[in-house]
Amino acid sequence: MQATKYISSTQNSLVKKVLLLREKSRERKKTGLFVLEGLREIEIANNANYHIDTILYCQEILENSDILQSFNANQLISVSGEVYKKMAYRDSTEGIIAIAKAKDHELSSLAFETKNPLILIAEAPEKPGNIGALLRTADAANLDAVLIANPKTDLYNPNIIRSSVGCVFSREVKMGSTTEIISYLKREGFQIFCAALSASKDYTTVDFKEPTAIVVGTEHSGLSTEWLNNASQNIIIPMEGAIDSMNVSVSAAILIFEAKRQRKINK
Incomplete structure (x- = not known):
């Protein structure tokens, strides 16, 4: 599965959105969205029926692209190495980040x-x-x-x-x-x-x-x-x-x- 969009600028509005969701609890609560990173975490969330809104991945870093087959092309966005490093939270990274919808925890x-x-x-x-x-x-x-x-x-x-x-x-x-x-x-x-x-x-x-x-x-x-x-x-x-x-x-x-x-x- 190939992405329908490519982001190469760290000033892109979606990149800024990822950073805001990652860093601000208030933004996560306001939008009902959150960011998760890593193959295992995304796979577990997807299997647990979390709605994955967007997948951002860096082809240069992502070693196993099989997980991309679980999503449709409109959900996938390819990003440059520079953009990915800007968004990544973890020191050791696997080249994939998702924006997902929070569940009801009442x-x-x-x-x-x-x-x-x-x-x-x-x-x-x-x-x-x-x-x-x-x-x-x-x-x-x-x-x-x-x-x-x-x-x-x-x-x-x-x-x-x-x-x-x-x-x-x-x-x-x-x-x-x-x-x-x-x-x-x-x-x-x-x-x-x-x-x-x-x-x-x-x-x-x-x-x-x-x-x-x-x-x-x-x-x-x-x-x-x-x-x-x-x-x-x-x-x-x-x-x-x-x-x-x-x-x-x-x-x-x-x-x-x-x-x-x-x-x-x-x-």
Whole structure:
């Protein structure tokens, strides 16, 4: 498949649009568009039924052009090496960038394909690297959803897309306030297991086999009292060294895969 258009000027209006979408959360929210970069990320987004508006690629850099066959000629724009380097966000680049439409992340649109869902909830995560790592874990465990309570970071921040290696697209991700999410969980009959230091049980002693929400907070302040007061049970990963906690994404992974282990035995 060949592009119908070629851009050689870094002053082109579409190039400026890509830069604006990449750098400004306000622009992403206003337009409902975002930028993603890289073969794997674009392929995952496309397979997850994200609408890809435009593909910009540099023939000089793109080693595998097979992905272009997934799009029609009107979606494809070839660009010069200079233009591509102007638009590219990552240091190591693969020669392909897409403009795509954001999905609906409202809690009200959440639906499950299973009657016994296992979900992860992160309250007020700020660091894109941690959010990306949580999404990678959720993908690895094939979780039914990831909910972000009191979000502080734009989900389509390029650092989240990069650190999640595209897993931001492969999972069902919804957002809402802590109060809204707790109300939803109770209404839908979820067990709520909050990772916390106080009033907690060893995570290996609780039963994750029913519809379950595993809730983690920030490394700095943990979970809010609203979560702790509404938990079915607070749980803890016993520490045997000098510190009392681990990176939030590591902790979440341990808890999630214990739940997966229990559910596998229960089959």
